[in-house]
Amino acid sequence: MELSRRDAIAALAAVGIGTGGVALYRSDVFDDGSTDGEATLDDPVDTMIALATVVYPSEVSGIDEFVETYVVGRVEDDETHERRTVQALTHLEGYASDEFGDSFVDLSPDERDAVLRDLGIQSARPNPDGSDVERIRYYLVNELLYALFTSPTGGELVGHENPPGHGGGLDSYQRGPDA
Amino acid sequence: MSVSTTVTDEADRSPSERVDVCVVGAGPAGALAAYSLAERGHDVVILEAGPRFSFEDRLRRMERFLRPAYDWLDVWEMGGDRDAYASTGELHYPLNTTRIKGIGGTTLHWLGLVPRYHEKDFEMESRYGIGEDWPISYDDLRPYYAEVEREMGVAGAEDNPFEPPRESPFPMDAFPPSYADSLFGEACEALDIAMHSTPQARNSETYDGRSQCVGYGTCAPACPSGAKYTAEVHVAKAEAEGARVIDRAPVQRLAHDDSGGRLEAVEYATPDGETHRQEARQVVLACGAIETPRLLLLSESDRYPDGLANSSGAVGRYLMEHPFAGTDGLLLDETRQNHVGFITSECHQFYDHEESTPGSLKLEFINNAEPSPVEIALGDGSWGDDLVGAIRRESGNSLRIGALVEQLPREENRVQLDTSRTDDHGNPVPDVVWSVGDHAIETMRYAQRIQRRILDEMGARITGQTDPHTPGAARHPMGTTRMGSDPETSVVDARLRTHDLENLTIASSSVFPTGGAMNPTLTIGALSLLAAEYVDEDL
Numbered sequence: 001m002e003l004s005r006r007d008a009i010a011a012l013a014a015v016g017i018g019t020g021g022v023a024l025y026r027s028d029v030f031d032d033g034s035t036d037g038e039a040t041l042d043d044p045v046d047t048m049i050a051l052a053t054v055v056y057p058s059e060v061s062g063i064d065e066f067v068e069t070y071v072v073g074r075v076e077d078d079e080t081h082e083r084r085t086v087q088a089l090t091h092l093e094g095y096a097s098d099e100f101g102d103s104f105v106d107l108s109p110d111e112r113d114a115v116l117r118d119l120g121i122q123s124a125r126p127n128p129d130g131s132d133v134e135r136i137r138y139y140l141v142n143e144l145l146y147a148l149f150t151s152p153t154g155g156e157l158v159g160h161e162n163p164p165g166h167g168g169g170l171d172s173y174q175r176g177p178d179a
Numbered sequence: 180m181s182v183s184t185t186v187t188d189e190a191d192r193s194p195s196e197r198v199d200v201c202v203v204g205a206g207p208a209g210a211l212a213a214y215s216l217a218e219r220g221h222d223v224v225i226l227e228a229g230p231r232f233s234f235e236d237r238l239r240r241m242e243r244f245l246r247p248a249y250d251w252l253d254v255w256e257m258g259g260d261r262d263a264y265a266s267t268g269e270l271h272y273p274l275n276t277t278r279i280k281g282i283g284g285t286t287l288h289w290l291g292l293v294p295r296y297h298e299k300d301f302e303m304e305s306r307y308g309i310g311e312d313w314p315i316s317y318d319d320l321r322p323y324y325a326e327v328e329r330e331m332g333v334a335g336a337e338d339n340p341f342e343p344p345r346e347s348p349f350p351m352d353a354f355p356p357s358y359a360d361s362l363f364g365e366a367c368e369a370l371d372i373a374m375h376s377t378p379q380a381r382n383s384e385t386y387d388g389r390s391q392c393v394g395y396g397t398c399a400p401a402c403p404s405g406a407k408y409t410a411e412v413h414v415a416k417a418e419a420e421g422a423r424v425i426d427r428a429p430v431q432r433l434a435h436d437d438s439g440g441r442l443e444a445v446e447y448a449t450p451d452g453e454t455h456r457q458e459a460r461q462v463v464l465a466c467g468a469i470e471t472p473r474l475l476l477l478s479e480s481d482r483y484p485d486g487l488a489n490s491s492g493a494v495g496r497y498l499m500e501h502p503f504a505g506t507d508g509l510l511l512d513e514t515r516q517n518h519v520g521f522i523t524s525e526c527h528q529f530y531d532h533e534e535s536t537p538g539s540l541k542l543e544f545i546n547n548a549e550p551s552p553v554e555i556a557l558g559d560g561s562w563g564d565d566l567v568g569a570i571r572r573e574s575g576n577s578l579r580i581g582a583l584v585e586q587l588p589r590e591e592n593r594v595q596l597d598t599s600r601t602d603d604h605g606n607p608v609p610d611v612v613w614s615v616g617d618h619a620i621e622t623m624r625y626a627q628r629i630q631r632r633i634l635d636e637m638g639a640r641i642t643g644q645t646d647p648h649t650p651g652a653a654r655h656p657m658g659t660t661r662m663g664s665d666p667e668t669s670v671v672d673a674r675l676r677t678h679d680l681e682n683l684t685i686a687s688s689s690v691f692p693t694g695g696a697m698n699p700t701l702t703i704g705a706l707s708l709l710a711a712e713y714v715d716e717d718l
Binding site: 013014015016054055056057058059113116121122123125126127128138141142145146148149150154155157158159160162163164165166167168169170172173174175176177 | 235236237238239241242245246247248354355356357358361392393394395396397403404512513515517518519520523546551552553554556557560561562563564566567570571574575
């Protein structure tokens with residue numbers, strides 16, 4: 001299943017963001033990647049892409065462009081979301097550096113998975129105002145999953161080409177599984 | 180995720196000079212009444228306790244619904260001291276999940292199903308010796324039903340052999356049935372159970388300047404396209420006709436004249452801490468079946484020590500709901516749930532009953548019988564390939580048949596004041612006392628027998644049924660200021676005017692003497708238009 005920029009635009013639409021046909025670049029946002037002196041975050045988008053390679057199912061491809069388009073669009077015009085996303089990424093990066101001795105981006109997929117499990121993401125409550133771990137679940141892991149599963153391609157992964165959150169029209173609900 | 184209401188703190192919330200009509204509440208009842216009266220040239224002020232929500236935020240509200248970090252109340256910012264309540268009946272009544280305070284009211288989060296009531300609903304005592312007769316008949320309301328269908332924009336088809344007589348086609352074509360409906364359809368045909376379309380206030384085509392439904396799948400609680408009707412439509416139309424809307428202005432009490440026969444003013448609070456008096460020749464209360472009786476009870480006076488318009492003692496009493504009885508099942512085959520956010524087929528075959536009990540029920544064939552992929556993905560706690568496995572395990576094969584069930588008016592079911600707790604303005608909170616009763620329990624059991632027969636015929640494995648003793652409420656509170664001819668037993672007359680005060684009208688489900696088993700909003704709208712005509716006559 002290949003994610004496309006169209007999927008990213010659909011996912012952005014599901015959070016109320018229209019791209020208006022304007023191509024945004026990572027340099028347009030995330031102008032200061034480090035916060036609180038906890039760790040240095042070279043590139044928030046690269047870290048989100050690295051996280052998506054773990055969080056997204058293995059049969060998904062086209063992750064880089066999808067995540068970049070979505071994440072950049074998501075934080076444009078939303079400084080609070082940008083700041084909190086960077087804070088959560090910084091905490092993730094700090095844990096990777098402290099416990100695994102390397103930047104999250106440079107860890108192997110298994111090591112990235114281990115970072116999430118060690119942090120307890122699987123049982124953390126997604127809470128935008130919660131602890132560092134709860135914010136990682138909300139702003140990073142669930143953010144990526146929300147983007148994926150409100151996009152047509154993400155829905156198709158589980159047999160659902162018009163998932164809730166995506167305004168995909170009135171045909172799919174009338175179709176059977178073999179249509 | 181920031182979702183803010185449209186902040187109108189700079190707005191002028193001072194009262195207007197004495198107006199023709201003050202409407203309290205900007206939900207469907209208030210909006211339609213206000214529009215109808217403003218269109219006739221009257222000066223109208225609408226007072227609404229909640230804010231005016233920005234349409235631009237609607238996608239963010241949908242996101243709140245889909246993400247587990249938030250709950251149902253967060254979507255439209257319900258809860259807190261403003262909305263505090265008690266529930267001391269046999270069953271907990273989740274009041275704040277049933278209503279929205281804001282311009283548009285509860286239609287902001289409603290599903291949008293708008294069937295007409297059947298003739299029998301107006302004649303329960305005459306036909307069955309239970310409940311009450313309404314002082315008006317289906318024929319009296321029939322033209323208003325047609326009018327409100329046009330106003331809201333209703334999509335439907337004349338394929339329902341059990342529907343009461345109608346005079347004209349629906350304004351829009353019905354939505355076609357779902358794939359899941361076709362699975363139910365085979366079994367229903369074998370059992371001689373008729374399925375048919377569902378009238379809904381949702382655009383199957385562009386209508387009245389609003390979009391066709393585009394299938395976001397989140398109609399309740401948020402439609403980002405504007406295809407689902409909300410009462411914002413008629414608030415805007417009322418404003419276009421010159422009505423004035425004051426939001427974030429919860430009404431504190433109603434003040435009558437020395438004789439006690441007329442209201443003089445409506446007292447409301449504003450965010451700056453001030454209290455104002457809006458004088459009006461006529462007042463229309465349209466605050467739903469909980470806040471309407473609460474406001475009357477809060478407006479007690481020496482003349483009305485038990486609450487305003489309460490000479491009968493019926494204010495707050497005879498609260499009804501539609502208990503929801505469901506049966507869940509699993510098929511081996513895919514059932515394609517959550518591809519659309521609303522019901523596309525129903526069955527009214529068991530509505531018009533011969534014996535008094537079991538009573539009326541309406542079957543609903545559900546298109547959202549399981550959590551959606553995004554809900555599972557965000558709540559499960561797994562990721563990667565494990566998550567795909569979890570979604571496939573938890574979804575794909577579910578079925579659900581629901582039923583709205585008739586509940587009889589019972590004096591002990593009521594809204595009263597809880598003087599031990601106050602809201603953000605120091606007023607006693609509403610205490611909602613709700614229980615089900617034998618008639619509804621037996622009707623739910625009957626509904627579930629039918630549901631089991633259908634699922635058995637389909638070869639489904641039945642996985643759960645509602646306990647008829649502890650059902651959920653369909654979030655249709657009704658009946659707390661009931662309509663009737665006798666001032667000794669009812670609060671308003673057939674004109675929807677209170678027996679006690681000649682310039683106080685109530686437009687709300689609170690006037691329903693019986694509740695039937697149909698979604699009530701179309702009837703609320705029809706009654707509002709009827710009430711507006713009488714108010715117009717009095718002006």
